[in-house]
Amino acid sequence: MSESSVMPLHMRRAQFDPAPDLAAAREESGVTRVKTAFGADAWLVSRYAYVREVLGDAERFPIARQTIARLPGAPEMTPEQLAKINAGNLLGQDPPEHTRLRRMLTPEFTLRRMRRMEPRVKAIIDEHLDAMEAAGPPADLVPSFALPIPSLVICELLGVPYEDRAGFQERTSRMLDVTVPAEERVALQFQGRAYMEDLVGRIQADPGEDLLGMLVREHGDDLTKDELIGIGSLLLFAGHETTSNMLSLGTLALLRHPEQLDLLRKEPERIEAAVEELLRWLSIVHSGTTKVATAETRLGDAVIAPGDLVICSLPTANRDSGAVPDADRFDLTRGAPGHLAFGHGIHHCLGAPLARMELKMAFPALFQRFPGLRVADGAEPQFRSFSVVYGLSSLPVAW
Incomplete structure (x- = not known):
């Protein structure tokens, strides 16, 4: 059985690029009927303008109230259990709950707050480069650099003991793998919650200067323990899984485009534009959350009916030449304004x-x-084809 016959259309890639059949769906109509990974019918929206329209309208396209716990093969859960799992999860909330939670968290992610963290992030990066240099080549860039740096940063930001990282990294990696049985993915979700529940309990008893401690001190009366657990779980997962894959896949993209890497070396002030172009061109998150239409909506020639599921393809939207000229070309000079990564x-x-x-x-x-x-001689990078967050599981390098 071929990979394309079992993988949902919106997850198909050809190394850095959306797979040809996914790109073709954008060019043909931009709105295509597909089956989700779990057999449900949905609309796949793949053009830039259409994706912006769907993601920008939470009233017409709210989040579909589907969790992994409701998927085929997963154990049945009570409404109370589902509510407990969704509490505090920004990706599972629409206004007004989403607005309330986000308002509490936004001050922790301001540019000013990030600048205060820069010295510590620089020290973390330098420590891992020192370790790579001391060990000598070859090295696997994923476990030696790309994965530990964002993990340590988010652990420090949240107040998660770094020695616990191996456990949560293994859990999240398997939770994101669509080939893992739904029942096991649900069990992993509960294991992750149990870990965070214990941590939140300790932080509530003795809140520190980290983000979770701040939430307890400043918003302890406004947040339930389940909401604190949900916030911590989401930020821990999102804070290491996504940036880690951008670091490894972005490094490979630069190595395979030496003229772009040379330009960045000669003109280091281009780094911000380079990061934006890497984010656009790679688009490691296949789609945003699944939406459900609340009103009849026409996108192009397609009429989406109330109750229809809608999936947005971020990689094809970001490679839409109707929005970005020559969009399939990797060009760090453009800076990629307005991308949807x-x-x-x-x-x-x-x-x-x-x-x-x-x-x-x-x-x-x-x-x-x-x-x-x-890339180390004779070695091949290993792409994470079946993961909800795209990237590399291995990148052997030498120098």
Whole structure:
């Protein structure tokens, strides 16, 4: 059985690019009938303008109230259990709950707050580069650099003991793998919640200066324990899984486009534009949350009826030449204004300032330390094809 015959259309990739059949869906109509990973019918929206319209209208396209716990093969859950799991999860909430939670969290992700973190992030990056240099080549960039740096940063930000990282990394990696049986993914979700419940209990008893401690001190009367657990779980997952894959996949993209890497070396002031172009061109999150239409809506030639599920393809939207000229070309000089890699609308990624800060510091540091960095001879990067967050599971390098 071929990979394309079992993988949902919106997750299909050809290394850095959307797979040809996914790109064709955008060119043909931009709105296509598909089956989800779990057999449900849905509309796949793949053009830039259509994706912005869907993501930008939470009234016409609210979040579909579907969780992994309701998927085929997963155990039945009571409404109380489902409410407990969704509490505090910004990706599972629409206004007014989403507005209330986001208002409490936004001050922790301002540009000013990120700048205060820069010295510590620089130290974390340097420590891992020192360890790579001391061990010598070859090295696997994923476990030695791309994964531990964002993990340590988000652990420190949240107040999660870094020694616990191996456990949560293994859990989240398997939870994101669509080939893992739904029952096991639900069990992993509950394990992650149990871990965070214990941590939140300790932080409530003795709140520190970290983000979860701040929420307890400043908003302890406004947030339930379940909401604190949900917030911590989401930020822990999102804070390491996404940035880690951008670091590894972005490094490979630069190595495979040496003229772009040379330009960045000669003109390091281009780093912010380079990060935006990498975010646009790679678009490691296949789609935002699944939406459900509340009113009849026409997108192009398609008429979406109330109750229909809608999936937005971020990689094809960001490669739409109707929005970005010559969109399939990787060109760090353009800066990629208006890309959708962090989503759009009310669910635009809360942690985008943190991710941008880490990326704009980590890429230059890596290539300055190892100017001869290359994919190790005879080695092949391993792409994470069946993961909800796209990236690399291995990138052997030498220098």
